[in-house]
Amino acid sequence: MRVIGLMSGTSYDAIDAGAADLRLVGDSLVVEPLGLVSEAYDEPLREALAAALPPATTSMEAVCRLDTLIGRAFAATAVRADRELCAGRAELIASHGQTVYHWAEDGRVHGTLQLGQPAWIAEATGLPVVADFRPRDIAAGGQGAPLVSLVDLLWLRGLPGRPVALNVGGIANLTAPDGTAFDTGPGCALIDAAARGFSGGRLTYDAEGALAARGTVHEPLLRRLLEEPYYALPAPKTTGKELFHLGHLRDALSGVGTLPAEDVIATLTMLTARTVADAVRAVGATEVIASGGGTRNPVLMRMLEQQLPGVVLRTSDELGLPSAAKEAYAFAVLGFLTAHGLPGTVPTATGARHRSMLGSITPGRDGVRLPGGGGEGPVRLVLG
The missing domain is CATH 3.30.420.40 (ATPase, nucleotide binding domain)
Incomplete structure (x- = not known):
């Protein structure tokens, strides 16, 4: 058909x-x-x-x-x-x-x-x-x-080791070979919201991670963002822009003062990398097969790789399934x-x-x- x-x-x-x-x-x-x-x-x-x-x-x-x-x-x-x-x-x-x-x-x-x-x-x-x-x-x-989990499980079956499928869109989700699947938290949602907010709507996303590449991760802001209770919930769990929107970022910023846009976006990029990496480690993955728009952000992918030493990170394109x-x-x-x-x-x-x-x-x-x-x-x- x-x-x-x-x-x-x-x-x-x-x-x-x-x-x-x-x-x-x-x-x-x-x-x-x-x-x-x-x-x-x-x-x-x-x-x-x-x-x-x-x-x-x-x-x-x-x-x-x-x-x-x-x-x-x-x-x-x-x-x-x-x-x-x-x-x-x-x-x-x-x-x-x-x-x-x-x-x-x-x-x-x-x-x-x-x-x-x-x-x-x-x-x-x-x-x-x-x-x-x-x-x-x-x-x-x-x-x-995540409904894509069925397709992920059918596709991952038979691959060596313990590979997980990761999709990084506005929200990031992960599927492990034992059938565990959940939204890890924001993928690009907060990055996009910040790019739009700081540019007055001129930008809708951080193209190729250019803004994040010019910034520095602000650790106090990152710690405040990581306090979000969603990350500690057990799987299965799902979320969306009902939680991870510009207001969520503004609440976190209220406690750290004024920061350059590039530093905020670098920090949000690290937030995605950190929360995804925490989820990957929690399911004992040996390999991450990533797809979605976030894979086109080299800064995000580099941060994720740094957060997962010893874990192979590649895109679904390498296995014949176009990530986009x-x-x-x-x-x-x-x-x-x-x-x-x-x-x-x-x-x-x-x-x-x-x-x-x-x-x-x-x-x-x-x-x-x-x-x-x-x-x-x-x-x-x-x-x-």
Whole structure:
């Protein structure tokens, strides 16, 4: 089955569309990547989204408008991906949507909201769409994240040593081979917030770590940031920009005085490296296979390497899975599993009571023709 996975992460910088041919061969899921296309949100939509995200307040009118506009943007990206990557022969779309709120309290997740109405995608492509993946796991008592952990576990199986998969987006998450998975804390979320705040909106992120490279880590600020109780919570656990936003940084800065922007961003970069490294050590990893936008920040990657002496650090690109496309491919896999009646979660990763088939299906132009299936699902992932 030829599937397009659509993903926009917590950094909301672009919609990624990864296309792949997927097939079940015995107990293996064979994934043949076909490529990636990315489309940045237009500036008015990006600004409207930023204005509605926590800790800002919003209105139902704004939510309705965003659901429609994001849905249209996802639809346009899906059409492009089908044309450029699939020669117009895609069979299914799997859309993660745009997370705008993750309702977590006292170590439990009670709800989550992803916008990007799938009807627009089905209408534009004529294809069935699997969307709204996270709520089913939450209804089963899970965190609803990290859902990429299933794909990580299938992919890591059989690799030597004790490798872990790390994704560094706005939030960083880790998957260990024993099925443990959790959000380690901020990936680029606080770095991006600081870059935007210090530049008055002119910058949206620290390109190639240039600001951090000019700064010096401020140890008192780092210590204050590391006092955040989230880091001490046991897995499984998830978080988001509801916690790690500009206000979180301002609270920490209030106790250390005025600092140069470069020093703040260097400190936030070290915060990500330190909290990820602490998580890696806690699961006894011998190797880290990293993906996500954070891998394009050489300062962050260098700090992480320094924090993990004796642990091999490399990107998923080195193993044949493009790091920029990994999450889009992961949701293509999850959509494929749903279409085949197979579960898409790992209870040890999310804390759910049981495995669940994920998502809701919006029919395409010709309805929904599911291939059937059922059972336990594949036990390993093979790149074709």
